[in-house]
Amino acid sequence: xxxxxxxxxxxxxxxxxxxxxxxxxxxxxxxxxxxxxxxxxxxxxxxxxxxxxxxxxxxxxxxxxxxxxxxxxxxxxxxxxxxxxxxxxxxxxxxxxxxxxxxxxxxxxxxxxxxxxxxxxxxxxxxxxxxxxxxxxxxxxxxxxxxxxxxxxxxxxxxxxxxxxxxxxxxxxxxxxxxxxx
Ligand code: IMP
Ligand code: MG
Numbered sequence: 305x306x307x308x309x310x311x312x313x314x315x316x317x318x319x320x321x322x323x324x325x326x327x328x329x330x331x332x333x334x335x336x337x338x339x340x341x342x343x344x345x346x347x348x349x350x351x352x353x354x355x356x357x358x359x360x361x362x363x364x365x366x367x368x369x370x371x372x373x374x375x376x377x378x379x380x381x382x383x384x385x386x387x388x389x390x391x392x393x394x395x396x397x398x399x400x401x402x403x404x405x406x407x408x409x410x411x412x413x414x415x416x417x418x419x420x421x422x423x424x425x426x427x428x429x430x431x432x433x434x435x436x437x438x439x440x441x442x443x444x445x446x447x448x449x450x451x452x453x454x455x456x457x458x459x460x461x462x463x464x465x466x467x468x469x470x471x472x473x474x475x476x477x478x479x480x481x482x483x484x485x486x
Pocket of ligand 2: 349464
C-alpha cells in the first residue's frame with residue numbers, strides 16, 4: 305500500500321489545533337496565576353502540542369520532559385510501563401502539568417502520575433491534546449483536553465505509528481484496515 309493511501313482524512317488542521325491550544329493556554333494562565341508551574345512534556349509524541357502550550361501561556365513556567373514506554377503492540381499499551389528518561393527538575397512543592405499527546409486506555413498516565421507523586425509536588429494535573437474516552441480502562445481524568453477522538457488510530461502532530469508520521473502538521477488517522485501488516 306502506498307503511503308498516500310494509508311493516511312486518512314484530516315481530523316484537525318493546524319488552524320484548529322492552534323485555536324484550541326490558545327484557548328487552553330488562557331485557561332492554564334488563569335488556573336495557575338501566581339503559582340510556580342512546571343510543564344512536563346511526555347516524549348516524543350507531545351512535542352508539537354507542548355511547544356504550542358508553552359508558547360501561548362503568558363505566565364512563566366519551568367519545563368522538563370519524561371519518557372514512558374509501555375509494553376505491548378505498536379497499537380495498544382499493556383499497562384506495564386517503564387520510565388526510560390527521568391526529569392531532572394525539582395518538583396517538590398511545585399505544580400506539575402503533564403503535557404501528553406493522547407490518552408487511550410489511561411494506563412500510561414495513571415502509572416506516571418503515581419510515580420511523579422513520589423517527588424512531593426503540590427499538584428499533578430494533565431493536559432492532553434487528544435482523548436479517546438471510549439477506550440479508557442484506568443481511572444484517569446485529564447483536566448485539559450484539546451479534542452475528543454473516536455476509536456481510530458490517530459497520527460500526525462507528534463503522534464506516530466511505528467515512529468512514522470510525527471511531523472504531519474495536522475491530525476489524521478491510519479486508513480488501512482489491517483494496520484499491523486503495514
Ligand atoms: P494509554 O496508556 O493506553 O493511554 O496510551 C497512551 C500512549 O499510547 C500515548 O501516549 C501514545 O503514545 C500511544 N497511543 C495511544 N493511542 C494512539 C493513537 O491512536 N495513535 C498514536 N499513538 C497512540
Ligand atoms: Mg506513542
